[in-house]
Amino acid sequence: MKTALKKTVAIAIALVTWQALSYLPKMNIVLPSPIEVAKRFATIWQEPSFFSAIGFTLKYTSLGFLIGLLFGCGLAILASRFEWVETLLWPYVSIIKSVPVASFIVLIFCTFVIWFGPWSLSCAIAALMVFPIMYTSTLSGIRSIDVGLDKMALVYKIPFWKKLLYVKLPQIKSHFLSGCTVSLGLCWKSGIAAEVIGQTSASIGGEIFNAKFAFDMPALFCWTIIIVLISFAFEKLVLWSFGCLFKRLERLP
Numbered sequence: 001m002k003t004a005l006k007k008t009v010a011i012a013i014a015l016v017t018w019q020a021l022s023y024l025p026k027m028n029i030v031l032p033s034p035i036e037v038a039k040r041f042a043t044i045w046q047e048p049s050f051f052s053a054i055g056f057t058l059k060y061t062s063l064g065f066l067i068g069l070l071f072g073c074g075l076a077i078l079a080s081r082f083e084w085v086e087t088l089l090w091p092y093v094s095i096i097k098s099v100p101v102a103s104f105i106v107l108i109f110c111t112f113v114i115w116f117g118p119w120s121l122s123c124a125i126a127a128l129m130v131f132p133i134m135y136t137s138t139l140s141g142i143r144s145i146d147v148g149l150d151k152m153a154l155v156y157k158i159p160f161w162k163k164l165l166y167v168k169l170p171q172i173k174s175h176f177l178s179g180c181t182v183s184l185g186l187c188w189k190s191g192i193a194a195e196v197i198g199q200t201s202a203s204i205g206g207e208i209f210n211a212k213f214a215f216d217m218p219a220l221f222c223w224t225i226i227i228v229l230i231s232f233a234f235e236k237l238v239l240w241s242f243g244c245l246f247k248r249l250e251r252l253p
Contacts, residue, residue, distance in 0.1 A: 032218045037225070040218035049202060057122065057204040058230065061191040064123040065184065065238075068130025073176075076138035086139070093132045101190045104128060105197045121198045122205065126191035130183040137179025141172035173246050177239060184238060188231040 015034050022033035032040075044050060079086035096104075105125055145168055195205020204223060211219040 030217060032221060036218045037221045040222050041225075044219060044222050049207065052202050053204050053207050054226070054230065056200075056202050057192060057195065058234070060120075060123040061126050061188055062234070064126025064191055065130050065187045067123070068127040068183065068187070069134050069180075071127070072131045072134025072179075073138045076135045076142065079135075079139055080142040089135070093135055096128060096132045101125065101129065101193055102197065105194045122191040122194040122200060122203070125194040126187045129186045129190040133183040133186070134176075134179045137175045137182075138172065141175025142168075144175065145171045169246070169249060177242060180239060180242060181235065184235040185231060188227065188234070192227060 018031075019033050019035070021027055022031050022036075075085070075089060079089060105121070108121070108124060192203075192205045192208070194200075195203040196209050198205070199209050200206045204227060208220060208223050211217075211223060
């Protein structure tokens with residue numbers, strides 16, 4: 001049986017199981033059937049706030065990812081050059097990796113919302129979750145560089161930018177892309193969690209909160225599926241973009 005057919009059968013079994021569970025006593029209150037969710041999908045995109053909510057979350061979660069990426073990679077480069085930078089950052093990175101996302105949301109809620117506005121909370125939380133992953137991944141990649149190749153480049157007097165493109169970058173690339181893969185999913189989860197807890201209006205998190213408050217379970221399931229689809233597409237787009245960028249850099253003369 002081909003892989004595509006196996007996956008189709010698995011999805012069909014999951015849908016049948018979901019439909020069967022929704023028939024159980026009292027389960028239909030919290031678990032709408034796939035048919036109910038499909039019917040809600042047909043109307044939810046027609047609501048005035050649908051596209052604006054997606055645009056809001058996409059904009060500020062992407063910004064948070066970019067900020068976390070730049071800070072993580074930038075500080076990793078500094079830490080690889082200066083040991084005192086790594087020592088100084090160690091407690092902060094350890095704390096961010098250990099403390100639950102919900103705790104950070106509650107801790108920084110007032111500060112960011114009062115100073116910058118409601119949009120800043122999801123952006124800040126997303127950046128905060130991305131930073132330690134990109135920092136450790138990039139630092140690990142830099143430290144995995146073959147010292148022998150580096151010395152060979154010095155012996156043959158290869159220019160710095162060529163050494164960077166053809167010696168260092170290919171060895172760091174896998175660590176960097178691996179960090180991006182992990183951080184992208186966490187970025188979306190944490191950003192939307194911040195919107196839900198912060199009750200950010202005109203956002204996906206805000207729509208989830210409204211659906212929960214109104215006990216509109218089909219809408220809640222619809223928004224959850226939308227999050228999964230957008231997160232998947234966003235991850236593929238970012239990884240494809242970085243892949244193309246690396247290939248282009250490696251082809252430079």
